[in-house]
Amino acid sequence: MKLNKIAFFNPQGNFDPKDSHLTEHPDFGGQLVYVKELAKAIAKHNIKVDIITRKIIDPEWPEFSGDFDYYPETENVRIVRIPFGGKKFLNKELLWDHLGEYVKGIIKLYTQEKAFPDFVTTHYGDGGISGTMFLTKTGIKYSFTAHSLGAQKRDRLNMDKDEAEKKFRFSLRILAENIAMQYASFIVTSTFQEKIEQYMHKAYKKTTTKHEKKFEIIPPGVNTSIFHTTPLPEDKKIEEYLNTKITKLPAEKRNNPFVILSSRLDRKKYHVALIRAFAESEKLREKFNIVIVTRGIDDVFSLITNINVDSEEKHILEEITTLAKKNNFLDQILFLNIKTQKELAALYRISTRQNSIFALTALYEPFGLAIIEAMACGLPVVATRFGGPAEILDGGTYGALINPDDPHDISKGLFNVLDNYDTYKKLGLKRVSEKYTWEITAEEYLRAIEKHIHGESETPFIPDFFANQLR
Ligand SMILES: O=c1ccn([C@@H]2O[C@H](COP(=O)(O)OP(=O)(O)O[C@H]3O[C@H](CO)[C@@H](O)[C@H](O)[C@H]3O)[C@@H](O)[C@H]2O)c(=O)[nH]1
Ligand SMILES: O=P(O)(O)OC[C@H]1O[C@](O)(CO)[C@@H](O)[C@@H]1O
Numbered sequence: 001m002k003l004n005k006i007a008f009f010n011p012q013g014n015f016d017p018k019d020s021h022l023t024e025h026p027d028f029g030g031q032l033v034y035v036k037e038l039a040k041a042i043a044k045h046n047i048k049v050d051i052i053t054r055k056i057i058d059p060e061w062p063e064f065s066g067d068f069d070y071y072p073e074t075e076n077v078r079i080v081r082i083p084f085g086g087k088k089f090l091n092k093e094l095l096w097d098h099l100g101e102y103v104k105g106i107i108k109l110y111t112q113e114k115a116f117p118d119f120v121t122t123h124y125g126d127g128g129i130s131g132t133m134f135l136t137k138t139g140i141k142y143s144f145t146a147h148s149l150g151a152q153k154r155d156r157l158n159m160d161k162d163e164a165e166k167k168f169r170f171s172l173r174i175l176a177e178n179i180a181m182q183y184a185s186f187i188v189t190s191t192f193q194e195k196i197e198q199y200m201h202k203a204y205k206k207t208t209t210k211h212e213k214k215f216e217i218i219p220p221g222v223n224t225s226i227f228h229t230t231p232l233p234e235d236k237k238i239e240e241y242l243n244t245k246i247t248k249l250p251a252e253k254r255n256n257p258f259v260i261l262s263s264r265l266d267r268k269k270y271h272v273a274l275i276r277a278f279a280e281s282e283k284l285r286e287k288f289n290i291v292i293v294t295r296g297i298d299d300v301f302s303l304i305t306n307i308n309v310d311s312e313e314k315h316i317l318e319e320i321t322t323l324a325k326k327n328n329f330l331d332q333i334l335f336l337n338i339k340t341q342k343e344l345a346a347l348y349r350i351s352t353r354q355n356s357i358f359a360l361t362a363l364y365e366p367f368g369l370a371i372i373e374a375m376a377c378g379l380p381v382v383a384t385r386f387g388g389p390a391e392i393l394d395g396g397t398y399g400a401l402i403n404p405d406d407p408h409d410i411s412k413g414l415f416n417v418l419d420n421y422d423t424y425k426k427l428g429l430k431r432v433s434e435k436y437t438w439e440i441t442a443e444e445y446l447r448a449i450e451k452h453i454h455g456e457s458e459t460p461f462i463p464d465f466f467a468n469q470l471r
Contacts, residue, residue, distance in 0.1 A: 007117040009127040012092035016063040024296035041442035043076035055081035100469020128180025144184035151203035156363040185452040190367035191391040221438030227376035234346040258356035262293035265313040273361035277410035279327040348377035361404040375428030
């Protein structure tokens with residue numbers, strides 16, 4: 001079947017030509033990078049792609065008020081912003097109550113344009129349940145890519161269960177994820193590990209074992225025009241920025257390698273695990289310094305002391321600085337306000353000169369685009385063994401896998417990589433170029449659509465919480 005148009009349902013976060021706010025906010029992370037890069041790669045197959053998200057009229061978020069937006073020099077991709085849930089920005093946890101309005105807005109737009117998509121890819125639980133609602137109204141089928149599953153996050157969070165339920169609405173999210181999987185034409189995971197572990201969690205097992213044949217394992221890619229080893233103009237700028245910060249480090253340690261943490265400031269990323277490892281190891285403190293990327297935060301210390309702020313980012317930074325101060329190595333941590341992926345890639349490249357290492361100590365990581373991006377810049381990695389990184393690093397062949405709950409294991413992983421630096425650098429570059437490109441991802445999605453689009457799809461059952469929103 002000739003595909004003319006594919007829609008991507010991604011209600012949370014948002015999209016614009018400048019990738020504004022990427023990782024500045026928990027709702028602006030790898031999923032947005034994934035959706036954007038995949039949409040662009042599919043559009044190269046002469047298919048029109050609509051990325052459908054939310055219209056936001058909010059002075060804090062000025063980039064997202066237009067009905068449509070476009071990426072420069074990218075044919076066939078359109079960003080579509082549907083008004084739902086009022087005008088102000090809402091955290092993703094507050095969107096569940098308004099997804100019926102999102103779906104009705106999409107149907108209204110396509111009815112006006114007289115051009116419905118041939119297929120829909122849906123992203124995260126909110127995109128997934130929206131795909132199911134859209135299917136009931138239009139008969140147009142969809143794929144589901146969770147990017148991250150609620151039950152995994154819930155189980156790994158060290159939080160009071162009731163408090164976590166109140167803040168993250170896990171029961172609703174897990175319901176939406178199950179419905180989305182039940183009626184999807186196919187389910188996409190980035191790794192085999194996700195399929196056999198993360199999706200076989202008892203919260204999903206009933207659904208996923210029944211639909212085992214729907215799984216398509218499709219690795220994501222790296223934007224190699226950004227993440228590579230060749231210096232870009234940004235390198236000079238980041239080098240100068242870094243030099244203004246280096247003076248903060250103890251004089252005798254200024255040439256030490258960095259351990260770089262660049263994840264969103266989200267408790268799931270478990271930054272404090274690395275800090276705890278430093279607190280418990282004199283050897284680590286002697287040999288390394290730490291870089292923490294804090295995109296959008298110019299002065300960490302004024303944020304921490306600002307009594308008017310009560311954000312997740314602030315609490316995470318408070319935890320980090322308190323532990324480091326208590327163990328007298330706060331002066332060995334640099335907080336860098338890196339603004340774009342190009343600047344991030346420049347930081348990775350420059351840091352390899354002094355044998356720095358990328359670290360991802362997450363409680364669990366569904367996949368971890370940041371890992372393959374660092375590897376593409378020649379930066380060796382140490383990553384959590386919980387989740388997709390175990391497969392990306394092939395059990396430890398392409399980088400060190402660690403248990404983030406074990407400070408000694410983190411230290412062991414860092415010294416293993418440092419002692420075999422060039423080997424891991426070369427292996428990382430090889431692994432990424434062979435296995436992780438967005439072109440392969442797009443070809444695999446199109447193959448999966450062809451394979452599943454004619455399959456039988458049961459009439460979806462939509463739980464009242466969502467069905468009532470469609471009325
Ligand atoms: O200062 C920064 C730091 C990070 N990034 C980008 O943010 C993304 C982070 O993505 P990832 O490392 O995958 O983490 P998450 O944001 O948590 O992404 C979710 O969605 C991804 C795509 O499915 C999965 O790989 C993750 O496991 C899942 O948690 C990467 O592209 C980074 O380049 C920036 O642009 N600027
Ligand atoms: O931590 P959670 O709620 O599982 O969400 C992670 C998701 O949120 C995002 O940051 C939104 O882009 C994604 O990167 C990711 O899929």
